[in-house]
Amino acid sequence: MSTIVEKILAKKSGKNSTTAGDFVVADIDVVFAHDGTALLAIESMQELGINKVFDPNKVVFFIDHAAPSPSPQISNIHLAMRKFAKQQGIKLFDVGSGICHQVLPEEGYVKPGSVIVGADSHSVTHGAFNAFAIGVGSTDAALAMATGKLWFKVPETVKVIVDGELRKYVMAKDLILNVLSIIKADGLTYEAVEYHGSCIKNMGVDGRMTIANMAVEMGAKASPMELNEPTELWLKQRIDVIEPVKADKDAKYYDEFFIDASKLEPLVAVPPNVDNVKPVREVEGLEVDQVFIGSCTNGRIEDILTAVKILEGKKVRVRCVVIPASRRIYMDAIKKGYVEKLVRAGCTVGPPTCGPCIGAHMGLLGEGEVAISTSNRNFTGRMGASSSKIFLASAATAAATALEGKLVDPRKYGEKL
Amino acid sequence: MKITGIAVKLGNHINTDLIISGKHKYRTQVISELTKYVFEDLDPKLKDKLAIGSVIVAGKNFGCGSSREQAPRVLKAAGVRAIVAESFARIFFRNSVNVGLPTIVVNLEYIRKIKDGDSLTIDLIEGRVFDNELGIDTKVSPYPKFILDIINDGGIAEYYKRFNAFPWDGKLL
Ligand code: SF4
Numbered sequence: 001m002s003t004i005v006e007k008i009l010a011k012k013s014g015k016n017s018t019t020a021g022d023f024v025v026a027d028i029d030v031v032f033a034h035d036g037t038a039l040l041a042i043e044s045m046q047e048l049g050i051n052k053v054f055d056p057n058k059v060v061f062f063i064d065h066a067a068p069s070p071s072p073q074i075s076n077i078h079l080a081m082r083k084f085a086k087q088q089g090i091k092l093f094d095v096g097s098g099i100c101h102q103v104l105p106e107e108g109y110v111k112p113g114s115v116i117v118g119a120d121s122h123s124v125t126h127g128a129f130n131a132f133a134i135g136v137g138s139t140d141a142a143l144a145m146a147t148g149k150l151w152f153k154v155p156e157t158v159k160v161i162v163d164g165e166l167r168k169y170v171m172a173k174d175l176i177l178n179v180l181s182i183i184k185a186d187g188l189t190y191e192a193v194e195y196h197g198s199c200i201k202n203m204g205v206d207g208r209m210t211i212a213n214m215a216v217e218m219g220a221k222a223s224p225m226e227l228n229e230p231t232e233l234w235l236k237q238r239i240d241v242i243e244p245v246k247a248d249k250d251a252k253y254y255d256e257f258f259i260d261a262s263k264l265e266p267l268v269a270v271p272p273n274v275d276n277v278k279p280v281r282e283v284e285g286l287e288v289d290q291v292f293i294g295s296c297t298n299g300r301i302e303d304i305l306t307a308v309k310i311l312e313g314k315k316v317r318v319r320c321v322v323i324p325a326s327r328r329i330y331m332d333a334i335k336k337g338y339v340e341k342l343v344r345a346g347c348t349v350g351p352p353t354c355g356p357c358i359g360a361h362m363g364l365l366g367e368g369e370v371a372i373s374t375s376n377r378n379f380t381g382r383m384g385a386s387s388s389k390i391f392l393a394s395a396a397t398a399a400a401t402a403l404e405g406k407l408v409d410p411r412k413y414g415e416k417l
Numbered sequence: 418m419k420i421t422g423i424a425v426k427l428g429n430h431i432n433t434d435l436i437i438s439g440k441h442k443y444r445t446q447v448i449s450e451l452t453k454y455v456f457e458d459l460d461p462k463l464k465d466k467l468a469i470g471s472v473i474v475a476g477k478n479f480g481c482g483s484s485r486e487q488a489p490r491v492l493k494a495a496g497v498r499a500i501v502a503e504s505f506a507r508i509f510f511r512n513s514v515n516v517g518l519p520t521i522v523v524n525l526e527y528i529r530k531i532k533d534g535d536s537l538t539i540d541l542i543e544g545r546v547f548d549n550e551l552g553i554d555t556k557v558s559p560y561p562k563f564i565l566d567i568i569n570d571g572g573i574a575e576y577y578k579r580f581n582a583f584p585w586d587g588k589l590l
Contacts, residue, residue, distance in 0.1 A: 023561050137515065
């Protein structure tokens, strides 16, 4: 009678079973940090007085938040990371590789049933692959790097059952925005979330990652999903052994929610809160200055393809920045001809990076500017000037909006999707 | 372990940006330098109230937002001895344990009764919060022993330096 998290944490802490509320010390399978957090983690390790990582094969660094570097200060952070990585013999994915949450699973570091610790709050993304993946601060990252172990309180799990099929022009992003509007920004604090139901069972890897990614926007600790067929196929191209962890039929859940996917429509999160969600049609017509399609939430091939379908053969009316989440996605988009179609439509296609998502580089907003972004946070000033505004939406809504220069329901372009 | 301090009342959803803005984070790596900017956008005078040895009393989701560990470090350096709140954001809670700042979850009804400036005593071992002014107390769930040990030593780095081991080493919790 255990949830996915209870089972994973039992196995990794050498116990037969655990129950929500237990404290355990679990083995860490992978710990990672990026150019926004690695330096502090290195310093915290020094503070502990431990100068070797526990296993160089299980510690991974990413230069992704501001890559290539936009300033000498950030270049120095990159230098320090490369130096540490070299000293320790750990893998560092340098400029151009892509966003940590995309590259980690793509390169075969994420296994079902594993414990993954990232010095980044969106580390929950790896729940899409049936892992217990959580975001931590710099001391916890340092402890994991130094010892390969970390203590955890086994969280309660909330179950979200999503049945039915998403209609055309409605994407996984709209589904997770809907979940957010129901559960709210602090609705899952200390808790894990499991998604079940036919919609999740049939969903592709790209959509599942979008949904797991935004678990932290509800305060969730982890978002482990049961493996499904598309995800298993995807993983099999990258790793050898797959031992999925399933929740027991009689697992105890803290709460349950039901969603009928077939009833959903395109949604936006209106700033400055992620849970302030409205149907696009209610905000339609809002003038927009920039569209951003990218980030660890929606910079995958499904998102780029959706944009291509809407924009092909047409011209965008406003700045439209498209950034693939990883080099592999970038290559794929080039091979399939998507990049050319987007550039012809007037988009700016950037190299893989977090880019404007955290206001690091490549498309910051000026005073009072309005952006439609496919990322995960619409906090005040996140993408630039503090008077600028960020509306979160799907790639379909973003692309349709780029075409008209104002917020628009993508269903209007739906026949082509 | 008992902690006494003067209550400083704050609201809901106090995020890590309000505690210490991201713009100062890169200016100096020295935590004691950062204390002058604590709660700067909320109320620049708050830092003086914190300095006398304080207990922050807040609503829900305290410490939400980014995973920046400077937030609990700066509060501790600014004179905060403990934080009492209806709920804490998860990463902030963990970071606080690691840096040795006690965070205590208390029911809303009791939080509402506490007045700004009241003297509070917190018994971490027994799991109790007393308002010395009002003469009322409330029970809270005590920390597990290993967390108490970390907090007692002032954080995990201090603990490790003293014992050359972590509180969980060699045992299953
Ligand atoms: S894309 Fe945005 S949310 Fe994702 S890791 Fe990068 S900065 Fe964070």
